[in-house]
Amino acid sequence: MTVIPAVQTHALGKRYGSRWALRDCSLAIASGSVTALVGPNGAGKTTLLHLLIGLSEPSAGEVRVLGWSPREQPQVVLPRVGFVAQEHPLYRGFSLAEMLNVGRKLNAHWDEGLARERLARLDIPLGQKVHRLSSGQQAQVALTLALAKRPELLVLDEPVAALDPLARREFLQSLMEAVAEGGLTVLLSSHIVSELERVCDHLVILAAGGVRLAGSIEQILASHRLLVGPRVDPDGVAREHQKHAVIQESHTERQTTLLVRLNGAGVDVRWRSDDVGLEEVVLAYLGQQSMRRTEPERDLTEVAS
Amino acid sequence: MIEFRLNSRSGVPTYLQLVQQVRHAVRLGLLQPGDQLPTVKEVVGGLAINPNTVLKAYRELDHEGLVEARRGQGTFVLQGLTTTTPAEHAALRAALLRWIERAQEAGFDEEGVAALFAAVVRSAFIEEAA
Structure with a gap:
């Protein structure tokens, strides 16, 4: 049996006006891997991630996520993909209990037990309002909400860039625990290389809108x-x-x-x-x-x- | 139970640091036959490292016969470390000393000998692993 890559792109490109944000991007991300997408600001990292989760439409080429097109078969792809955006967007005035409610209503495979157990372990009370949380806690809540979808692919855009070193370590510990439970492919973008070596097993270097190098870190x-x-x-x-x-x-x-x-x-x-x-x-x-x-x-x- | 630490400046790959720490603990008797190693989830939750790194370390220890993975239960220490006898140790040491003397005669200084030795060790073990 051949395993379908979690992500596969072929000559994928995205143009905004006359400027190509991403061009001729061909890569495959192995199922079960933890892949770092690195590159300077403006290299096309966020553009690529948005193409993968169907937030934007390719200008050229093809993208397959878990074997399907995220724009043409969103009903197949999106329930199986978790996304944590750069700014960990949460409804600031909501309590955590209300956030969980939203998660439950929006997601067919919502795992309420997992969400509550994780928040309890992080010592974040359900009555707490989102805007009263530290940035590290907000990142953990965003990760919890994404994991409670029980995704097969988790996409994170600069997940630790805004966190202090302790919160960053705790976030990566949580993420790696989730990977250890199995069945999860992770793709995360970052411009902090030093910590990626411990956490990731594959690396994609993106620069000036194109793939420069891709492979296992080893x-x-x-x-x-x-x-x-x-x-x-x-x-x-x-x-x-x-x-x-x-x-x-x-x-x-x-x-x-x-x-x-x-x-x-x-x-x-x-x-x-x-x-x-x-x-x-x-x-x-x-x-x-x-x-x-x-x-x-x-x-x-x-x-x- | 032991707890792993990582030295990110040592230049030693992470999986190898885990392997060495288990061997060390067995050698010191901190880990006895039948003792369980930390689960993969415990290790990655503590060190924030990739689970495959832990699996690779445990596989290597399993391959050496030092530990045994029991399905659904965890990884357990199988045996103590077999060390060479004092006589074998002395013979190997003497042979190495003779080789160093030859290298010195050929003009190698301490650094040169160390670099050559390290390079040969490396390629020998890389070939063995391949």
Whole structure:
């Protein structure tokens, strides 16, 4: 039996007026994975997430969520997808009991027991009004409401950006507990890379409206190396290292430093080869934008699958 | 029951830190045969890490024969750690010392020896895992 990816897009694009917010985006998100979508502000992260949950219509290409189109078959897709928006929108004047009421009425598969048990564990009384909660508690309530839908796919847009470090840790603990219970695929966008490495098992790097790199974090870390060796002219780099994809390069008079994605071949013994951290890899791919602009003839950005 | 800690600056992958902490606890006798390891949910709820990381660590320990996953019950310590005998230990140490002397004769300093050793250990264990 082949498992349908939780999310699959093909050449997906979204244009606002003459500007493409997202372009030629093809990716697959494995069922059961926890995937981080990273990129600078304006990279198209929110646009992509909104396309997945049917909030906006693609200008080009195709999107499938749990095997279906979110715009054409919303009645099949939406009950199985949970979404936590950036600002954790809740009805501010409502009490939590009233919020649960709304959740129950709007969702066919509402799990009231799960919602109440989670709120009790978080020590948030049901009589409390939403606007009296701390931002960490509001984030937890938004997560609780999304999880009580019993979704198969949970989409979170910058879930921890506005939280202090303690609230951020507690939020991620709750999220990982939910994943440990099984049957849940998570896609979350973020521009904080440091904490993603613990929480996520897959990564998609989005920059300037396109996918720069996608894959399992383990594979990404294993396949990228920092090479330091004798100076090679920028034009010579591609010649000498054609077997690897050069993501980032810098040169002094004597020395050349390259961040490369290995393509199976070994590394020349004259080069010192070091591991790279996830944050460095991400920054290298994001920095590639400016490099491409100055050297448009060289194609270094083919996407690993 | 033991509690895991993580050192995010050590450079050691998270799953390996969990593996090492279980081995360490078994070696010290903090974990005895029959003891249960924390459940995946308990670990991720405490450390805010991906459940697959915990599963990977437990699978590795299972593969080593140190623990056993019992369906629906949890993961339990199976045996103590078998350590090498003092004689084996001494023989391995002597062989390694001879190799270091040869490396020194070839011009390697301490750092060079350490780097070469680490690289060989790494590739040997990567090949074994593959």
